[in-house]
Amino acid sequence: MPQLLPETTTPVESALPESALRGLGTRPFGVYVHVPFCATRCGYCDFNTYTAGELDSGSSPQSWLDGLRRELDLAARVLGAPPRADTVFVGGGTPSLLGADGLASVLDAVRGAFGLADGAEVTTESNPESTSPEFFAGIREAGYTRVSLGMQSAARHVLRVLDRVHTPGRPVAAAGEARAAGFEHVNLDVIYGTPGERVEDLRASLEAVLAAGVDHVSAYALIVEEGTALARRVRRGELPAPDDDTLAEYYELIDSTLAAAGLRWYEVSNWASSEQARCRHNVGYWRGGDWWGAGPGAHSHVGGVRWWNVKHPARYASLLAEGNSPAAGREVLTGADRHLERIMLELRVVEGLPLDALDAGGLAEARAAAAEGLLDESALDSRNRAVLTDRGRLLADGLVRRLAG
Template structure:
């Protein structure tokens, strides 16, 4: 969850939603996102809503956070009326693995007892490789988790150092193998490419390590330098060079070529999977306009065209819920045009693409021009779908601007 909250209108104290938002609830995919705001240390590039023990002091703890979480889930059930059973659960952070298998089991137990899980529900938690073990993964499997996402970032020691990552280069691969051995159905490794000082051979070694781990999903993201982070300050001082767009494009092509050759196919601009079953269903819910309740400090939610976001600090979050109030800091009601633009922005990133009929007349004309420019696939467009080409993926944001 980003550390800076957007502007918006005040959210109702009781968390209520307009009837229009609740109409059709259950007809769309419904997920629960849980934000764990705790980290042992802060990575230099990270702009998420996270807190180290020294930053929190005695003002908040995992126990007070968990109690607040239970109260927010109860609030969600009241607001939604007859909420659907949950199709996907995603526990993110922060560092959820700091809670241990027992703590994460309590988190899932709270979701299950409040909403219930749909048959075949996807249940994911992020984990830092350094705070995992075979016993940890066995405990997660016993609790009901069937998908793990591990933050690897790189297999090069000097790249990890620039990112302020504390795990050793080989630990992520070892953790992935332990997760599979424990019976976890799906395992993802996260990579970051384009870090200052990363060479093509460093990324090649990272990709080789990913493939050696035998995972069925990979997420790979270009390094983004966020204002206010330690990395941004180092670049501003001239200690490190800023990421180069041309280098980032080369690195992306290297990632795509290597993973594709190994049988991992892109299904979203930054995500590759070995099969359709291995795709992250929770994130697909975001990209396809589903509903989700985001619980935890700074978490964002969306139901029926209404989006809202919680207060950031764990202590304030827990206090509001203890008082019987919603922890929402603000919200926005998406207009028809807002929803149209977001649909283009999100669905165009998918390998299945966007229906040409979702665009207005001017947008359809731009789509035909984009196909002529090699940014959209011509045969797909002729069949009524806007699908990015390899070059189009490198310029996805520019294509979205053209179509909207």
């Protein structure tokens, strides 16, 4: 089990052990900013988000932004001589609710605390219904280089089950507006396996994705998370739970359709038109990089130490206003933890996992998995890497457990 550390209550440079700071800057370094605001709550979502009716005056976007600036300044002090950010990812929630000016202020705060590396990737998530040509032009001018749009589906009845409020055609239009504003890299998110989604609905969604001309697609199987409105509907029998066989069939359809259009998988749930189109921020996660997660509920990782912030925006802002850290807790990953996480993350990417990351038992399991058609046997022999086959991608989670021992 990870070694739990006490909550850090003051912004002192000794907040992280020297072992965590050693090598800082030699690994990819990213900044994640969590925007906790949403116009409505989607029934499937269990992220740390709040609608206007769920917050009081102490949780305004301005108090959140004030807290964010304070946390980023704290981060620079804790890290000592922090590296410039290779990537920035603004997620949520609904970052586009801040508007172009608000997102410009977020990026200014990151620049002020860390600076941006040459050629830094700067991404913001956006909901199609809270964007416009003027919005995209504004964030492009502010320095954003990449946009990720939540599409989920092109079928109106599927969007209704997910409690999404945008019209089916709006994501494609928004992607076009982003490209017209000068964004070379635009992602569309798709969710598949929603109760009531038919194969023809998924085909229509994929046709819409390809019509949008984006260079990146993320596709995620619907997970019914406990505590969500969707989970309550499934439990009451109003909706069926997602079916594993259907999810596998839909994944294969997504992969073959995108591949035929020149979008190749580079991580189990992500496809890109080229290496340059890949999301470098997420690649940093998968390859064991460092990142500082700022905002309510955000998680961070530096040199084998992981921590997470308090969730409520008012508590987050008040702690920082008082000169305290917003951290709710942290843990030091053991060697066994880091071994498991490396296998879990690197096995998911197209380059695969180096075999020297496995012990003798893991190597034996890799050979067995290749014989079963789950790993590419030629990559195992010629490149000394465990690389998932098409079938292996469908069974990746179970394979991780086998290789980790």
